[in-house]
Amino acid sequence: MTPDSRHEKDNPGSPGAIPGVVILGGAHGTLALARSLGAQKVPVWLVSNDTPLPGRSRHISGKFGWRGENAADAAGFLLELAGTAGLSGALLVAGGDTEVRLVSQAAETLAGAYRLTLPPWERLKWVCEKPLLYRRAAELGLNTPLTYEFASLDEASGADIRFPVVLKPNMGGSSRFQRAKVVRADDRASFLTALSDAAEQIGLENVVVQQLIPGGGECQFSYAALWNEGEPVAEFTARRTRQYPVEFGYTSTFVEAMEVSDAAEAARLLLRSIRHHGLVEIEFKRDPRDGVLRVLDVNPRPWSWFGLAKAAGVDLGAMMWDVANSRPARPAAIRSGAAWMYLVRDLAAAAQLRAQGKLTTGSYARALGSVRSWAAFAGDDPVPGLIDIPLTAWRVLTRRILR
Incomplete structure (x- = not known):
């Protein structure tokens, strides 16, 4: 079996070093x-x-x-x-x-x-599977959205629910519902239809139902880090200022590095409880009704806006390689205000916000000026950026519209 190699690279380190x-x-x-x-x-x-x-x-x-x-x-x-x-x-x-x-x-x-x-999964499942994540968060004194549990569809049909709600898979996957990530329901009829459809795909026990926390990107924050054997190596926080769709995004579209101290404190508490190891991003939302920061999701993998890390002075990829090779991680110099953008989807999000009177042309122009990392484009690696627009259009058509 031979890889499709387009160029050769030097294998860093001495004989016996990690090959890549x-x-x-x-x-x-x-x-x-x-x-x-x-x-x-x-x-x-x-x-x-x-x-x-x-x-x-x-x-x-x-x-x-x-x-x-x-x-x-x-x-x-x-x-x-x-x-x-x-x-x-x-x-x-x-x-x-x-x-x-x-x-x-x-x-x-x-x-x-x-x-x-x-x-290993015995530890990681406590942050990957949402029901276990919310249970662990409660044990640690962290806040989560109001979450409903149902033993059957009949029980759900008669439950006292505060609408609107969102339905989420307990963990990502390949089904239509898992790829959608979030489905909103504003009334009982739409909720029962969505719940029945989701349960048919992945099983009722794997569907999470939560009250929708109001607010847009101004309320959405993330903690991003590299951990090594239960302790952080490097970390920073950010605001997920825009997403698409704008209320409960399928993906972030404009993210800005900024200090969010309570998010970092909550993340450390949660990750130390499982002795985390590796890359991780934790999503939070600050409830505008009471100012409380609530845990939403944990992603122990490279997340969509991973490119912001290097632009913000915290090159988590390079640090991961350093740690794996038992070298001291290079120092970080966090640059607050540096931003990442997924241009194709952010234009759609911006158009929606403009129509709602929540975004002006001037503020959008200023946002563009702060972008230091793009989702696909890079001047020294142009091909992914060139194919991203047609590829995104094709995936939206085949996976979201036609389905």
């Missing part, structure tokens, strides 16, 4: 991580059966297709790949939610061929 990084799946976050590592001359291989976007980067040394992380032999495929492609000892990074579950659940098996960047 293998990334499983992912899209814009994977692309940003590959660019961060590529700038350090670290070989990066991509294993994916999804979007071709990161595979078009000049920083990808080789690409491998596979049947996907849900295939019965997924872990076996990765073990075989390590031997046949000369990747034994490589750092293995999960780029998507289902890849995270695979690597963490098969950690004992995969550790024989790769160096892992995730804790």
